[in-house]
Amino acid sequence: MATKSVLDIDITVGRNVRRLRNIAKMSQTDLAPQIGVTFQQLQKYENGTNRVSASKLVLISRALACGLPALFEGVEGGSERRATAHSAEALRAATLFDQVPAAQRAAFIGLLSSMAGSSHG
Known part of the structure; x- marks a missing residue:
């Protein structure tokens, strides 16, 4: 069980x-x-x-x-x-993300994805 x-x-x-x-x-x-x-x-x-x-x-x-x-x-x-x-910073970022206007969220995700990709290379 x-x-x-x-x-x-x-x-x-x-x-x-x-x-x-x-x-x-x-x-x-x-x-x-x-x-x-x-x-x-x-x-x-x-x-x-x-x-x-x-x-x-x-x-x-x-x-x-x-x-x-x-x-x-x-x-x-x-x-x-x-x-x-998840770190406290990641959770705080997630909370703040909901306050960002929808039009800017995609750009922010693109920036984050780019930054995360460069740190793993």
Whole structure:
């Protein structure tokens, strides 16, 4: 059976909370009171030591201005590697990309593709 254990899922969700909190440039002491826990409890969530309840996940997604699916990225389909493989800079760039006018996005992708191709040659 190729299902993940609850512990693996808790760790993945915790990593996603930490990653998204860092992208939002929030400290644990900033986020914790917004979701009604101590920073120590938030730390346990982020480490996967304690499970996060559904109501806390909703509060976390609101405080971090992200969708609930972002908190579960990497949980389904054995794609856990994807959730941790991106740097904070790459995730920030992806967030900013959505704010770029559509007409400029293609040019930006072309530039990025060109730059990435030259670094691998």
